[in-house]
Amino acid sequence: xxxxxxxxxxxxxxxxxxxxxxxxxxxxxxxxxxxxxxxxxxxxxxxxxxxxxxxxxxxxxxxxxxxxxxxxxxxxxxxxxxxxxxxxxxxxxxxxxxxxxxxxxxxxxxxxxxxxxxxxxxxxxxxxxxxxxxxxxxxxxxxxxxxxxxxxxxxxxxxxxxxxxxxxxxxxxxxxxxxxxxxxxxxxxxxxxxxxxxxxxxxxxxxxxxxxxxxxxxxxxxxxxxxxxxxxxxxxxxxxxxxxxxxxxxxxxxxxxxxxxxxxxxxxxxxxxxxxxxxxxxxxxxxxxxxxxxxxxxxxxxxxxxxxxxxxxxxxxxxxxxxxxxxxxxxxxxxxxxxxxxxxxxxxxxxxxxxxxxxx
Amino acid sequence: xxxxxxxxxxxxxxxxxxxxxxxxxxxxxxxxxxxxxxxxxxxxxxxxxxxxxxxxxxxxxxxxxxxxxxxxxxxxxxxxxxxxxxxxxxxxxxxxxxxxxxxxxxxxxxxxxxxxxxxxxxxxxxxxxxxxxxxxxxxxxxxxxxxxxxxxxxxxxxxxxxxxxxxxxxxxxxxxxxxxxxxxxxxxxxxxxxxxxxxxxxxxxxxxxxxxxxxxxxxxxxxxxxxxxxxxxxxxxxxxxxxxxxxxxxxxxxxxxxxxxxxxxxxxxxxxxxxxxxxxxxxxxxxxxxxxxxxxxxxxxxxxxxxxxxxxxxxxxxxxxxxxxxxxxxxxxxxxxxxxxxxxxxxxxxxxxxxxxxxx
Numbered sequence: 118x119x120x121x122x123x124x125x126x127x128x129x130x131x132x133x134x135x136x137x138x139x140x141x142x143x144x145x146x147x148x149x150x151x152x153x154x155x156x157x158x159x160x161x162x163x164x165x166x167x168x169x170x171x172x173x174x175x176x177x178x179x180x181x182x183x184x185x186x187x188x189x190x191x192x193x194x195x196x197x198x199x200x201x202x203x204x205x206x207x208x209x210x211x212x213x214x215x216x217x218x219x220x221x222x223x224x225x226x227x228x229x230x231x232x233x234x235x236x237x238x239x240x241x242x243x244x245x246x247x248x249x250x251x252x253x254x255x256x257x258x259x260x261x262x263x264x265x266x267x268x269x270x271x272x273x274x275x276x277x278x279x280x281x282x283x284x285x286x287x288x289x290x291x292x293x294x295x296x297x298x299x300x301x302x303x304x305x306x307x308x309x310x311x312x313x314x315x316x317x318x319x320x321x322x323x324x325x326x327x328x329x330x331x332x333x334x335x336x337x338x339x340x341x342x343x344x345x346x347x348x349x350x351x352x353x354x355x356x357x358x359x360x361x362x363x364x365x366x367x368x369x370x371x372x373x374x375x376x377x378x379x380x381x382x383x384x385x386x387x388x389x390x391x392x393x394x395x396x397x398x399x400x401x402x403x404x405x406x407x408x409x410x411x412x413x414x415x416x417x418x419x420x421x422x423x424x425x426x427x428x429x430x431x432x433x434x435x436x437x438x439x440x441x442x443x444x445x446x447x448x449x450x451x452x453x454x455x456x457x458x459x460x461x462x463x464x465x466x467x468x469x470x471x472x473x474x475x476x477x
Numbered sequence: 478x479x480x481x482x483x484x485x486x487x488x489x490x491x492x493x494x495x496x497x498x499x500x501x502x503x504x505x506x507x508x509x510x511x512x513x514x515x516x517x518x519x520x521x522x523x524x525x526x527x528x529x530x531x532x533x534x535x536x537x538x539x540x541x542x543x544x545x546x547x548x549x550x551x552x553x554x555x556x557x558x559x560x561x562x563x564x565x566x567x568x569x570x571x572x573x574x575x576x577x578x579x580x581x582x583x584x585x586x587x588x589x590x591x592x593x594x595x596x597x598x599x600x601x602x603x604x605x606x607x608x609x610x611x612x613x614x615x616x617x618x619x620x621x622x623x624x625x626x627x628x629x630x631x632x633x634x635x636x637x638x639x640x641x642x643x644x645x646x647x648x649x650x651x652x653x654x655x656x657x658x659x660x661x662x663x664x665x666x667x668x669x670x671x672x673x674x675x676x677x678x679x680x681x682x683x684x685x686x687x688x689x690x691x692x693x694x695x696x697x698x699x700x701x702x703x704x705x706x707x708x709x710x711x712x713x714x715x716x717x718x719x720x721x722x723x724x725x726x727x728x729x730x731x732x733x734x735x736x737x738x739x740x741x742x743x744x745x746x747x748x749x750x751x752x753x754x755x756x757x758x759x760x761x762x763x764x765x766x767x768x769x770x771x772x773x774x775x776x777x778x779x780x781x782x783x784x785x786x787x788x789x790x791x792x793x794x795x796x797x798x799x800x801x802x803x804x805x806x807x808x809x810x811x812x813x814x815x816x817x818x819x820x821x822x823x824x825x826x827x828x829x830x831x832x833x834x835x836x837x
Contacts, residue, residue: 165656167663232622236615255596255662258618259655262592262625266655269629270648273641281633281641288630295619295626296525302615303527 142471145464149197149219156220160267171260175231175248191243194472195222198332199339201464202350205456207340215339217275218283222332224268225287229294229328231261236302241380265291279338286338290331297324304390309398309412317395321362322355329358333465337455349455356448357469363441364473366391367434370425382421385428388412392440397433404431441473502831505824509557509579516580520627531620535591535608551603554832555582555692561824562696562710565816575699577635578643582692584628585647589654589688591621596662601740625651639698646698650691657684664750669758669772677755681722682715689718693825697815709815716808717829723801724833726751727794730785742781745788748772752800757793764790801833 161172173179177188196219203215233239234247235257241247249257272284300320304312333354337347369384369391384391390398397408408427411420428434448469456462521532533539537548556579563575593599594607595617601607609617632644660680664672693714697707729744729751744751750758757768768787771780788794808829816822 164652167659168652168655228622232618236618256659258592258596259659262588262622263652263655265622265625266629266648266651269626269633270645270652272633273629273644273648284633284644285630288626288633291626292524292528292623292630295528295623299527299616299619 141467195332199336202333202336211340221268228261228264293327309409325362326355326358330354346455353451360441360444361472393433393437396436397428397431501827558692559696562693567700571700581628588621588624653687669769685722686715686718690714706815713811720801720804721832753793753797756796757788757791
């Protein structure tokens with residue numbers, strides 16, 4: 118079976134091959150958590166009291182009252198990309214050396230989540246109230262600031278020769294993430310007819326693709342890969358990241374709330390100009406006009422199903438799924454360039470397919 | 478004349494020696510701006526459009542509408558400490574090598590200003606509306622995030638052997654700055670009788686002393702100084718930083734608005750638990766009780782002069798000035814330890830005296 122994307126199989130039995138792939142990704146992610154969590158936790162424990170509490174809460178290791186929690190720190194996809202890319206290009210030794218970089222990427226990801234939630238006034242993250250709703254804006258901003266500093270400190274203290282270029286690349290990626298978030302918030306203030314599909318694709322690449330690409334590039338750097346291979350792995354991660362965002366946006370409209378941790382249709386209710394929505398709005402169809410009208414009016418609960426239907430009828434859902442498949446194909450091309458051995462590339466392939474098939 | 482602090486000479490003719498010192502500091506600061514500004518500006522220009530605009534506005538190089546401005550990017554005391562410390566311990570060569578570190582420290586300082594202004598809802602900075610009032614909270618937060626990333630990127634891309642330890646130290650300092658700001662905001666929510674002088678001194682050291690100490694330590698690192706000398710210069714900067722904060726707090730109450738860029742008595746109006754205020758509140762005097770009562774009531778314009786008088790009568794102003802002198806004496810002790818040659822130490826001495834005598 119060719120390494121094609123099969124996005125968003127929320128129902129229907131996956132093929133045996135994909136089932137095995139899904140299991141492989143689950144095994145990879147579990148192993149990544151096992152090697153990353155102790156270092157991640159040690160980094161958070163190094164924070165002074167107040168910031169530590171916010172951080173441990175955000176990562177799901179503490180309840181709001183400071184008592185220990187089971188932990189639900191996300192799927193660790195970004196650290197998994199760092200370690201799996203390192204292993205693909207440099208074997209087990211590179212994988213072991215890259216753990217600190219994997220933790221740094223996860224810290225940066227969570228710093229942006231803490232800040233984005235404040236800016237977007239999002240109240241739920243990973244099925245729990247967001248940090249700012251519990252600790253206030255100031256402490257959520259400060260905890261985010263501290264996580265960015267922790268990430269770059271970890272790399273500055275890493276004697277590995279890849280640590281400095283990795284830190285430079287991660288810092289450059291933070292700037293791109295900020296630009297993506299700026300574009301996202303700026304776009305939310307525009308009318309339904311003022312946003313182009315190109316704009317929103319560029320925004321999604323900066324906001325989501327950049328860090329997934331950076332994670333893969335950091336893994337390649339720790340494997341001592343050539344500049345070309347580092348670039349190819351960055352491109353692999355970016356394309357897979359866009360596929361991931363496309364599917365995430367599909368789930369944001371049609372996903373099962375019990376699995377997404379967000380209320381049904383939350384993105385539509387927030388009038389979010391997500392990728393399927395903008396594709397629908399710019400489709401020139403009758404449904405597009407209907408959708409533009411719905412989006413221009415204040416939110417009404419009764420219109421939620423009608424809004425989702427308009428996005429679908431205007432082709433937003435089909436476009437997003439086809440676009441995700443296309444991005445995945447491009448990602449596979451970049452991966453094959455840097456890691457021609459299918460066995461060595463298997464882990465990254467599994468992760469990319471996992472993130473684009475997930476339904477939560 | 479011994480190197481004693483002479484805090485807050487807002488009126489009265491300074492002695493000839495101090496005039497010369499003040500001139501020396503002015504010459505140092507001008508020279509620092511000349512070597513730091515091009516690199517600083519280049520770093521800001523590397524930002525993507527929207528974040529660049531916020532940053533250039535914040536640094537005073539652009540007006541809110543994006544047209545060029547004369548620039549009023551602050552006094553560059555922190556970069557001056559980096560470069561002057563480098564020169565004191567390693568001569569001109571170390572000074573030249575440390576320019577990137579000086580820029581990094583200035584970027585970190587301004588990242589914290591951008592974020593602090595959002596959290597504190599401060600509307601004026603350097604005589605101009607703060608960035609969040611012009612561009613909104615989200616863009617001010619994002620610009621701050623990007624400045625932190627730029628700072629650590631500059632050091633990650635610096636091939637100097639001191640760059641990695643300097644980056645680690647600067648990142649650790651960011652965490653301390655965040656903790657200081659957390660303590661500050663938390664304290665503002667407490668009643669006048671719930672804050673101890675120790676608490677507010679610890680907070681001030683984290684919020685202000687830490688970065689001035691870090692600036693000096695980075696200069697020492699770039700000069701290849703011993704661990705002991707790096708530590709002594711850090712302590713010098715911390716003590717001078719506390720002296721600076723004590724004087725800044727005095728100015729926040731009794732300073733001339735045309736020179737401070739803030740409305741008269743703004744700190745009192747905001748019910749800020751600044752160092753002289755907490756010293757007054759915890760003095761056990763009759764004026765302390767009066768002050769506590771004034772601070773517990775909602776702000777009334779008519780009470781502003783009475784509040785300032787209560788702080789003064791309870792000994793808050795005298796305490797702050799004596800404490801500043803004491804901190805400066807400690808700073809001098811640390812400086813003499815690391816740089817016994819008075820001529821080599823002269824620059825740092827001038828800077829320390831400058832910041833504690835300034836009236837704006």
